[in-house]
Amino acid sequence: MEEKTIDPEAILHLRVSAASKVIWEGEVQSVSSENSNGVFDILPMHSNFITLVQDHAINVIQKDGAKVEYKFKESVILVANNEVKIFANISSSQ
Secondary structure (H helix, E strand, C coil), rough: CCCCCHHHHCCEEEEEEEEEEEEEEEEEEEEEEEEEEEEEEEEECCCCCEEECCCCCCEEECCCCCCCECCCCCCCCEEEEEEEEEEEEECCCC
C-alpha cells in the first residue's frame, strides 16, 4: 500500500492552551468555529487573523483526519505564519 505524504504547506500547527498549560498541540488540516460575524474556517496558509469565540464549538480536523471538538466559554484564536493558537477560557471573571 502506498503511503500518502502531506505537503507541509497543506497543514497547520495548532496549539490549544488554557492558563499556563497546553491542552493539545500538533498538526491539523483545518480549524472551524463561529464568531460574532458568523462561521469561519482556517485552512493552511491562512492570512493573519485574530478573533474572539464565545460559547461556540471549535472544530478541528487533525492531520490524520480525526475530528475533535473543543468548547470553551471564551477563547481567542490567533493565526500567524501557518500557526493557530487558541487561548481558552480567557475571562478573569470565571
